[in-house]
Amino acid sequence: MNDCHPADVAVQKTELRSQGRLPLIALAGQPNMGKSTLFNLLTGLNQHVGNWPGKTIERREGTFHDNGRSLRLIDLPGTYSLTANSPEELIAREFILREQPDLVIAVVSAANLERSLYLVAELISLPTPLVVALNMMDVAEMEGYRIDVDILQAALGVPVVPLVATRAQGVRELLQVVDQVLKGERVLMPRLPEIRADHQQALKDIQNLICGYVPPPYPLEWTALKLLEGDAELTRLMQETLPPERWEAVHDLLRAHDDALLAVASGRYEWINRVMRAAVARPPVGQISLTERLDRWATHPVLGFAILALILGAVFWVTFTLGSPLQAWLETHVVEGLATLAAAGLASAPPWLQSLVVDGIIGGVGSVITFVPILAIFFAAFGLLEDVGYMARAAYVMDNFMHLMGLHGKSFLPLFLGFGCNVPAVMGTRVIDSWSARLVTILIAPFIPCTARMAVVAFLAGAFFGQSATLVSWGLALLSLAMLVLSGVMLNGLLFKGKRSAFIMEMPLYHIPNWRTIALLVWQRTLAFLKKAGTVILGFSMLIWLLSTLPGGELENSFLAMFGKLVEPIGRWMGFDWRLTVALLTSFLAKENAIATLSVVFGSSEEGGLSQILVATYSPAVALSFLTATMLFIPCAATLAAIKQEAGSWRWALVNIALMLALSIGVSSLVFWLAKGWGW
């Protein structure tokens, strides 16, 4: 039962809660405080990345050794507060209250102390021991702040350890303090913030009303405070648990104090300002910071676009000068080498087994492997832009344009990555904080014409349209983008009634990138892709192989061809015969497969011969329609796997398939009849 008259100052007991398990430490902090850098520094590669149960929010857990024992470390999602405004905030506070870690390390930025102490003001009121890691001491010094750590420590009543996580400075000291707190050698006397004076009575009244009814693990005073803050989750919970007449009384009090959120927040900031006045000397007024100077260019409405275009151009340049040769090298040396090796090893095996291994398994897995260089480069570029702080500027510059689709600026960069490959685009949507904007972005990302699709376009447009090939390619890319905007507007209207998520975003200080953080991110993302997409692709690859081989061993008489002939009436709308239909179907495995399939069904292994045969067989109208369908057809298996992973269920992947299937059939039929009418 709750004690209805808690003492004003609580002396925290730090006996280990984790009897028989490893001590558990949680890292908490606002975004852009260098929390991940510290996490990576402590755990290295001893970390596991997954999702929080039932959510698609990244959960990172690791272990590290200190002073002869192992400790578990959980990286809580970056949150500005602990009120249930977002799933991240809910996860962070439920974890602290329910899992009861032995210690919470709050990572704050010395260069942004006032704002970052806000979360500390919340954490310090929870029953878990707290240590403050005062990160970014170097940036603070550069910006002209002078912080007296001892005074800060005394004012907060909990240990404060200065840190430069990017240079691994202060980690030893932090671990020492952690050790002392875990052993109970340091008594914490946290000084708690109070609600603004004009609401203190209301807080007491609510506390008295709910006393005895607050379900564990929620502390009484904290729950009363969260009710005043308008926390939707706890309001719902207390409405369920309280007897109706008590709830009525609480509800009346809350209604009379509907501005209490501001009073609670003001109380916290007054507490912060008291602490700051004692411990921090501010830089002289008028000093222009590096961030301010860079932002004059990066967020300028005209120059900002130019800079964004330059940066994105550079990303592409790197991808093509570095990624494409690597991709080709992997294709010829690794994939084909493996195929030759397998064929030689299976020389005495039955032909179907050879074909299964060489075409089915190695062919499918090969397409995954050859994508790794491009993926890794995109993940690295993305990680770098995020780590230096530019991502927020790109989002700011693109905000107006993205409004057209009911999205905001943060959706732009993930979508842009889609031009290389749709997989990083879908995975990159994690930077979007609102779920509705994120889901819409995931669902429209496959409309971005990726390099694989553009390769098909380049080959066929070159064969059919000669001098106008470039024009046709541009037209097809623009058509895809038009479909993207259209689908975005439509999905936003249908799924979220056109409700726009609020655009409120911190513009973090620019800082020097931490290569360790970026390298780890690339490694984890690539590995996740290989694991999750790899298995899906292997499965689909074998399925398509089976369908194209059985029953007779010839593609022309296979189940796939039968299916192609079965759906030929639909193909006819677009001007396709069964061969084009089958080529389109196999592009599901990987978009560039469309060409490979055509060369198999026309029995021509050499590309020059294939383009001549194709031009002799099909009219330009059919070619244009086929290219349109290829651009808009359902995403490839890898992208689909990524959609399933990021959206959290196959349901959204199916929604995406239905949308793209309908659009590709509809639009390419229209294109076919228009082109035919034009006389092509």
Place this chain on the structure above:
Amino acid sequence: MPHETRRSRLSRESAPQNENPSEQLLPLSELESGQQATFVELRGGWGMKGRITSLGFTPGVSILMIQNYGWGPLIVEVRGTRVALGRHEANRILVQRSPS
């Protein structure tokens, strides 16, 4: 900060504009680049309220407009942090211009 203590005593019933009729409230979006203002109130749902208070917007806090071109999103500085706001959001934040 003198503003902070003065505001904190204001109760909800006495709207700030009654205090001095010449000091008009205006939406944050009308503040020009380089101008300073005091945050007075927010018209918006709980979700947005929670987000902007945790980013440092509380009654009485001083806001500096860093960049406002009259269209599109804008950038302000509050409690030493730069925050980008959509125009729609900035329209719902009411401030009182500080004398320059």
